[in-house]
Amino acid sequence: MKIKQVFDMVINTEDRLELRFLLLLLLLLAFWEAGSGQVHYSVPEEAKHGTFVGRIAQDLGLELAELVPRRFRVASKERGDLLEVNLQNGILFVNSRIDREELCGRSLECSLHLEVIVDRPLQVFHVEVEVRDINDNTPVFPGTQRTLSLAESIPLDSRCPLEGATDADIGENALLTYKLSPNEYFSLENPSDDKRAKRLGLILSKPLDREESPELHLVLTATDGGKPQLTGTVQLLVKVLDANDNAPIFDRALYSVKLPENVANGTLVIKLNASDLDEGSNADIVYSFSADVSPNVKSKFYINLETGEIRVREYMDFEESKSYEILVEGIDNGHFPLAGHCTVIVELGDINDNHPVMEFKSMALPIREDAPLGTVIALISVSDRDSGANGQVTCSLSPHAPFKLVSTFKNYYSLVLDGALDRESVERYAVVVTARDGGAPALSATASVRVEVADVNDNAPAFAQAEHTVFVRENNAPGCHIFTVSARDADAGENARVSYSLVERRVGERALSSYVSVHAESGRVHALQPLDREELELLTVQVSARDGGAPPLGSNVTLQVFVLDENDNAPALLAAGGGLGGGGGPGALSPSSLVARGLGAGQVVAKVRAVDADSGYNAWLSYELAPEAGAARSPFRVGLYTGEVSTARALDEADAARQRLLVLVRDHGEPALTATATLLLSLVDGGQAPKASSRAAAEGAAGARAALVDVNVYLIVAICAVSSLLVLTLLLYAALRCSAPPSQGACAAGKPVLVCSSAVGSWSYSQQRRQRCARGRGRPRPTSWPSAPVYLQVLAQLKKDYLQMEIIF
The missing domain is CATH 2.60.40.60 (Cadherins)
Incomplete structure (x- = not known):
C-alpha cells in the first residue's frame, strides 16, 4: 500500500496514533518504496x-x-x-x-x-x-420519480422496500444517508452497513385510507458524506390501491316520500343514490330491498337494481296501510361485498274513495205503539275508512217520520222515537238513514230500516153499527142461522182475536139463551127452537165481543129480532058476546036472528065477527057467502071486509021464511086459511018483530058506525105518524147500511105479501111485483133494505087491532 493511502487511512481513523509513531511509519514506507x-x-x-x-x-x-x-x-x-x-x-x-x-x-x-x-x-x-476521489458526484436515484402502489388494507409496520440512490464517489463521499419528507403515514428505514441487512424501505406507521388520501407525494433525499455534502432526491408517488373497505353510503339515511293512494302502477316513488368511496368494482353498487322487508312491501314496490329507482308495483290503499317502510341496501361488487342501508318512508295521502259504512249494532224492534218518547229503537255505527274530512260522517233521516237520529258518541247514532205511534194508523215505517262523508265530492251510503209497530190492546172490538134489525120467520127449524155479527178490532194478533158471547137476560119467564145462541169465533147467531110470532113478536138480543188482549176490551151490539108471521092460524069466529064461538072451525053456527020482512036494500041484519092470530096479510080477513046453491038468489049479502050481513034487496013475501047463510071467512095468507059461519035468519012480518030488538039493532048499528069512524081517524093519524117516522128511519138507515148490508138468516122472510088498508077500501101488492116494477124502471131495490120493513109490520098490527075493534063494536 502506498504511503499516501496509508496516511489517509491513518488520518481518518478514530484511533489516531501519536505523531511519532506516524513519522516512523512514514520513514519505513519510504525506504520500502525506494527499494521497490x-x-x-x-x-x-x-x-x-x-x-x-x-x-x-x-x-x-x-x-x-x-x-x-x-x-x-x-x-x-x-x-x-x-x-x-x-x-x-x-x-x-x-x-x-x-x-x-x-x-x-x-x-x-x-x-x-x-x-x-x-x-x-x-x-x-x-x-x-x-x-x-473528491465529492463531485451527487447521489443519484434510478429515476426522478418512483411510483409505489400500496393497498390501503396493508397492516401497520409493513415494509415497502425502496431502491436507494447511488453515488459515483467512494468512501465518505459515497456514504449516503437518507431522509424522507415529513408525512404521517410512513417512516424511513435506512440501510445498515451490513449487506445482509434489509435494504432501504418505507415503514407504514399509520393505516392508509384511499378514500381520504388516494395519493401520497413524498420526497426521498439521499445525502453523501462528502464535504460539502451533496444530495440527490427522488419523488415518491404512493398510490393507495383500493381495498373494499368502504360500504356504499346513501345521500341520506332516511328518505320521506308522499304519494296519493291509488296511484298508477309504475309510478316513480324515488330514485336513490348511493356512493362508494372505493373504486372499480368495489364501487359498483347493486340496489335491493333488505332481507327483512315485509312481503307486503315487496308486493307493493319494486326497485331497479342498477339505477336505484323505486316504483309502484300494484294498487295501494291508504285504508289498508297509511305508510310503508322500505329498507333498502346498496351492495358493492367487492371480493368481500359491503353494504350500505337507508330507509324510505312512503306516506300515502288519503283521497275520498271509500263510501261510509253503516252497521246496525242492535235493533229493539218491533216497538210498542205506546212506547214513550225518546225510546231507543236502533243503535247505528257509522264508519268511513278514509281519514280527515273524508272520514267525517254525518247521518240524516228521511222521510218525515216520528223518529230522529241522536248522536250519542263518536260515530254512533241512536234512532229514537220522536212522536206518538198508532199502529192502527201506520203499522210500519220505512225510514232511510243516509250517511254522508265530508269529502269533496262527498260520498254517501243509505240503509233502509223497517220499523214495525207492535200492537197494544188499545182498541176495543167495534161493530159496524150498534143495532141490527133481523127478521126471522116463525116456525123456523131448530138451530137455524138467523144472523152473523161481526166486530172488527183494529189491533193485531191476540189483541184482535175477537170472541163473541151472548149477554144473558130474561125474556118473560125464560132465559134468552134458551132462544138463541152465538158462536164464539164466527159470531153466527142461531135460533135454538122454533119461534112463534103469536107468542113472541120481538126478541132483543145483545151480543158481546171481547178481544184477546190483556186486559181484554169489548163492546156490544143489539139485534132486534122481529119474528115474521107465517100463515099458521086460521080465522077464528067470535060469538056475539065477543068470545070465540063454535071453535072457529068450518060450519060453525051463529045464533039465529029475526029479520022483519019489508026491509029495504042495504039494511044490516047481522054481523059476522072473526079474528086471526096471525098478522099482516095473514090476519087480513075477507067475508063472502059460500058459493052454495041458491046463494046467488039470496036476498042478503056480506060486507067483504066488514062481515056485515045486509039486505041485498027489499025482502018480500016470496022469500023463504028461514034463510040459512054460510059465510066464508078467508085470510090473505099463502095458502089462505078459511073458517065458515052459518047464520040462520028468520023472516017475520014487520009487526012480529020485536020493536025493542029492532031499536037495539038500529042503535047497535049506529054505534058500530060511530066506532068505525073513530077507528078510521085513529088509523089515519097512526099512518101519518108512522110515515113521518119512516122517512127519518130510512135516511138514517141508508146512511149506516148502504155500504155493508146486514146478513139475512136462512130463516128470513122470502116473499111476504104486504097489505095496507084505508077506510075507503084496500090495496095490496107483493114484494115480488114491486121488484119486477123496479127492474122494469131500471132502478132495482137497494139490497140493504130489509124484505119486510118495520113500518109495514106496524101497519099490519094496526089493521089487526082495527078489525078486532070493529068486531067488538
Missing part, C-alpha cells in the same frame, strides 16, 4: 489543468539536463493525455480533466499507471498516480 523502484503520486480528480502532481524527474533520480537527450517520455495504459511532464523542470502536472468515476467507476482504488522510459541506457520506471 516505483514512485507513487496522488492527485485529486477534477484537478485543473497544470495542477502539480510531483517532481517525477527528481523522484526518479534523473537529471533535468539529461531528460531530453535520453528521450524522457511517459506512457500510460489508460488515457495518456491526462498527465504530462514538463521536460524543463521535470514536474508531472495535470494535462486534462481527470474523472475518477470515469476511470475507475465504483472501485475503491483508482490509479493511473505511468511508464517512464528513458534511453541510453534504457530504463523503465513505473509511476503510479493515485486519483483521489
